[in-house]
Amino acid sequence: MPFASSPGESASTPEIDVRAMPRVLRRMVGLAIEKPSRLVLAPACALGSVVFSLAKPRLLGASVDAYLPSLNLSAAYVR
Numbered sequence: 001m002p003f004a005s006s007p008g009e010s011a012s013t014p015e016i017d018v019r020a021m022p023r024v025l026r027r028m029v030g031l032a033i034e035k036p037s038r039l040v041l042a043p044a045c046a047l048g049s050v051v052f053s054l055a056k057p058r059l060l061g062a063s064v065d066a067y068l069p070s071l072n073l074s075a076a077y078v079r
Contacts, residue, residue, distance in 0.1 A: 032039055
C-alpha cells in the first residue's frame with residue numbers, strides 16, 4: 001500500500017538491492033541479444049502507435065465531413 005491509511009501508520013516500502021542491478025542489466029541485455037527481432041519490433045510498434053494516435057483526429061474529421069452532407073441539415077445547424 002503506497003500511502004498510510006492513518007496519520008500514525010507508516011507505509012512499508014520494499015528494499016531495493018542495488019548490488020543486484022549489474023546482474024539484472026546483464027540478464028536483460030542477454031535476453032535482448034537472444035531475440036534481435038524484438039529489438040526492432042518494439043520501437044516499430046511504438047512508432048506506429050504514435051503515428052496512428054496523431055492520425056486519428058484527421059481520420060475522424062474526414063469521416064464526419066464526408067457523412068455530414070448526407071444528413072440534409074439546414075444551414076442553421078452546420079457551421
